[in-house]
Amino acid sequence: MKDVLEVRQVSKVYEGQRGVHQLDFTMERGEIVGFLGPNGAGKTTTMRMITGYLHPTAGSVLVDGVSVHDQGRSVRAKIGYLPETPPLYPDMTVQSYLKFVANLRDVPAREVKLRVSEMVSRLGLQGREKQMVRGLSKGYKQRLGLAGAIIHKPDLLVLDEPTSGLDPNQIIEIRDLIRELGENHTVLLSTHILPEVSTLCNRMLIINQGKLVLDGSPHELGSAMGDRFKVSLEVKATEQQLMDVLTPWEKAHGEVLTGSSLTSTPTQSYSLSAASEEGTVSESIASDASENAVNAISGTTSTVRVRLTGETAEDFREELFYLLSGAGLPILEMKRENLSLEQIFLKLTTSEPEAASETAADTGTEAQGNEHTPEVQTASERGMSDSDSGEGSQ
Numbered sequence: 171m172k173d174v175l176e177v178r179q180v181s182k183v184y185e186g187q188r189g190v191h192q193l194d195f196t197m198e199r200g201e202i203v204g205f206l207g208p209n210g211a212g213k214t215t216t217m218r219m220i221t222g223y224l225h226p227t228a229g230s231v232l233v234d235g236v237s238v239h240d241q242g243r244s245v246r247a248k249i250g251y252l253p254e255t256p257p258l259y260p261d262m263t264v265q266s267y268l269k270f271v272a273n274l275r276d277v278p279a280r281e282v283k284l285r286v287s288e289m290v291s292r293l294g295l296q297g298r299e300k301q302m303v304r305g306l307s308k309g310y311k312q313r314l315g316l317a318g319a320i321i322h323k324p325d326l327l328v329l330d331e332p333t334s335g336l337d338p339n340q341i342i343e344i345r346d347l348i349r350e351l352g353e354n355h356t357v358l359l360s361t362h363i364l365p366e367v368s369t370l371c372n373r374m375l376i377i378n379q380g381k382l383v384l385d386g387s388p389h390e391l392g393s394a395m396g397d398r399f400k401v402s403l404e405v406k407a408t409e410q411q412l413m414d415v416l417t418p419w420e421k422a423h424g425e426v427l428t429g430s431s432l433t434s435t436p437t438q439s440y441s442l443s444a445a446s447e448e449g450t451v452s453e454s455i456a457s458d459a460s461e462n463a464v465n466a467i468s469g470t471t472s473t474v475r476v477r478l479t480g481e482t483a484e485d486f487r488e489e490l491f492y493l494l495s496g497a498g499l500p501i502l503e504m505k506r507e508n509l510s511l512e513q514i515f516l517k518l519t520t521s522e523p524e525a526a527s528e529t530a531a532d533t534g535t536e537a538q539g540n541e542h543t544p545e546v547q548t549a550s551e552r553g554m555s556d557s558d559s560g561e562g563s564q
């Protein structure tokens with residue numbers, strides 16, 4: 171499929187200060203791409219260069235194969251842009267503003283009336299045509315801004331934080347609108363709201379300190395970053411009973427436990443280490459035979475907590491459920507522990523500049539193995555590593 175947008179080795183330097191550095195990505199027709207990054211990462215700079223409002227210091231931006239900066243006006247007709255603060259005129263009515271933008275965007279004179287009424291109904295502005303812009307709520311101003319951004323039927327829609335400052339109801343409305351717009355447009359959308367990316371976008375780009383550090387699908391990010399499937403488990407069993415069942419499970423995944431120490435000592439933490447780095451192992455076992463851990467099996471049982479890591483990102487919870495229930499060991503709790511989008515974002519954007527660039531280079535802006543991703547432990551990982559630190563401690 172032909173790329174609607176090509177961003178080729180684009181850099182922007184502001185008075186000696188780096189805005190963005192050698193950005194390189196493309197967008198296919200019909201994609202809704204989330205553009206994420208911390209404050210000052212370079213999102214607005216990138217969007218302004220894509221839409222032709224800012225000249226890159228180096229590199230080029232092509233829309234439908236034509237350079238935005240060489241072919242100016244004709245290419246800009248293919249682009250719709252909603253800046254973070256839409257350029258609305260408070261003293262115009264909704265209708266007169268839309269007419270004004272239609273003329274500005276070279277909509278043929280005979281089509282303007284029809285196009286304005288199309289926008290009014292598409293963006294849910296019916297009944298407000300004669301209302302002054304200044305009297306509109308923020309949500310309706312955003313709708314009007316969106317109407318202005320698409321009135322000339324652009325191929326590519328660039329939205330800079332379109333839901334920023336809206337209340338939760340307005341956010342839902344605007345997201346629904348963006349989803350609808352995505353049916354007919356290719357959309358690049360910057361946001362600080364991570365769940366917005368999961369619900370709206372089929373792909374996301376993360377930028378940090380002016381460099382692209384990740385390009386991938388929000389749903390496959392974890393596995394693309396080498397995040398293997400993890401669960402924590404609380405089982406009503408003795409450790410011996412549990413490991414009788416789990417050791418074959420580990421072996422089936424090609425792993426062998428070494429140096430395991432599963433002696434039951436109430437309220438003490440244990441660690442198991444894997445035979446290899448790639449280990450599919452129960453990484454940490456904490457036995458908590460406090461008064462809450464009622465002995466129930468054979469009169470000698472406590473509850474055992476265990477954390478299992480699969481070899482891959484494949485979900486093994488169902489298999490585990492049948493395995494343990496078949497062995498008569500009740501699962502009291504099973505919790506997935508994979509990286510959330512927030513944790514992935516933090517991993518990629520709390521790195522040092524050079525680490526960030528290495529990550530981009532390593533991934534080729536495609537997420538791959540996590541060998542070079544910065545080591546930022548999550549709170550739960552930190553918790554686990556505390557107990558892990560005395561490997562095999564008893």
Ligand SMILES: Nc1ncnc2c1ncn2[C@@H]1O[C@H](COP(=O)(O)OP(=O)(O)OP(=O)(O)O)[C@@H](O)[C@H]1O
Pocket residue numbers: 184185187188189190207208209210211212213214215216
């Ligand atoms: N006109 C300018 N002159 C000088 N430096 C600028 C200018 N505009 C942006 N910058 C710098 O370029 C970098 C990227 O800024 P940009 O506004 O693109 O980031 P952003 O990701 O959009 O941030 P935010 O999420 O806060 O809107 C920042 O270091 C910023 O200070």
